[in-house]
Amino acid sequence: MANSEFLTNKEQGDWAEKLVQTAINEGELGLLAVRYGRSESLAAGDEGFEEFYASYQAELNEIGKRPDILIFERAHFPTDPDTSSDEVVSRAIAAIEVRSSSFLANRYAAYMEQRGAAALEACNRIRKEILGSELADLLREKNEELYRFLESAKNESFKQLDFRRPSWSSSAQLRRLSELLGDLKKHIAILHKRDYLSITPKVEDIALVNRWIQRFGVKHYYLQVFFDKAYLIPFEQILQIAADSKKEGDVFSVERDVKNQGKTTIKINVQVGREVIGKIDMPEHRSQMKEFERGRLLFYVTFEGGRGYIDGPLLKEVLGVC
Missing domain, CATH: 3.40.1350.10 (Trna Endonuclease; Chain: A, domain 1)
Known part of the structure; x- marks a missing residue:
């Protein structure tokens, strides 16, 4: 209908x-x-x-x-x-x-570039706040793998990171660490989202x-x-x-497209065209x-x-x- x-x-x-x-x-x-x-x-x-x-x-x-x-x-x-x-x-x-x-392709590209840059800036700010305080030792004790990641992280690294948000609350420091890691996860989620317009x-x-x-x-x-x-x-x-499954996520994605009545659509980065x-x-x-x-x-x-x-x-x- x-x-x-x-x-x-x-x-x-x-x-x-x-x-x-x-x-x-x-x-x-x-x-x-x-x-x-x-x-x-x-x-x-x-x-x-x-x-x-x-x-x-x-x-x-x-x-x-x-x-x-x-x-x-x-x-x-x-x-x-x-x-x-x-x-x-x-x-x-x-x-x-x-x-x-x-x-508008130009407006979209500019917005996504600004959004990605802001998310990366926030990730680095949170990383510095954790590693530059006593929270670093707490994180190493609670989750050494995540601590090691933050210790060596570069801009391109954050997009690859995924972790469960902890709910530590037995002390003020642990609650603060949990809040910071929650914010970090929120900004990393932005980096995970598709940031390109697509051929469909x-x-x-x-x-x-x-x-x-x-x-x-x-x-x-x-x-x-x-x-x-x-x-x-x-x-x-x-x-x-x-x-080419290796390109999925970076060059293309497969999604159910609302504009096409929920039909499955291949979305290829327009910059390939x-x-x-x-x-x-x-x-x-x-x-x-x-x-x-x-x-x-x-x-x-x-x-x-x-x-x-x-x-x-x-x-x-x-x-x-x-």
Whole structure:
């Protein structure tokens, strides 16, 4: 069943696709970007939804998941190509799945850097307070392993530390030591949290995307669009990263994503991708209302306008276009 957040997310995704298509087509790159993914706006409860859903599932079973945008060499297609033809689709030089995210990437990076620096500063302050007082001997007596860690700790060490917060209370000094270790654990927890924005392929889509690639033989990419920039990564690289367990936690994580109705999502650090759109003008946003047959009302946000400034040479480099 559709809800306001679902409809807003769909509107944002549609806006991101249009922004990317326009940026490529107006970039004088000799490329033609064509919308290709399913564009129906039906939601559960709308007339005709059951027929649409059955048709969509049949398509997924037959050809897999369509990417949102196909890119052709413009010289071969002076007008919009017929993407209902398998032969035409197979002549695309790249396929792009566009993912949107409600963040300003620059603001997020600055905030996370400041938050991490503040947490490290607090960890070092607590470390010095413990080791520079009589609390050091108490800690060595109670937990020698933790004492040895603090004695040799460097900034990069704190992110690797985890311990149970003690509840010592038999003396004022032990209570103070417990409080300091509790604060230390709180700041270390901040360092443990994922501190990067991500490119977000859904796990359930992996096989469906691969099915489409096997049918048409077109290189596939994910493009994560924020409200100030966008990052591109090849689908093949996503598979390589997700298959390397040593990179989990640092380069990627696997989470249940609220924005995608709780679906399991691979979250890959955007810095692994290439920043092919380095600036985006903010779109206008307006409230809209949707009325269902039985009188249910939903209010959601639509997006209009905005412009993406594409790095043409970098895009062509990533796509392997001369």
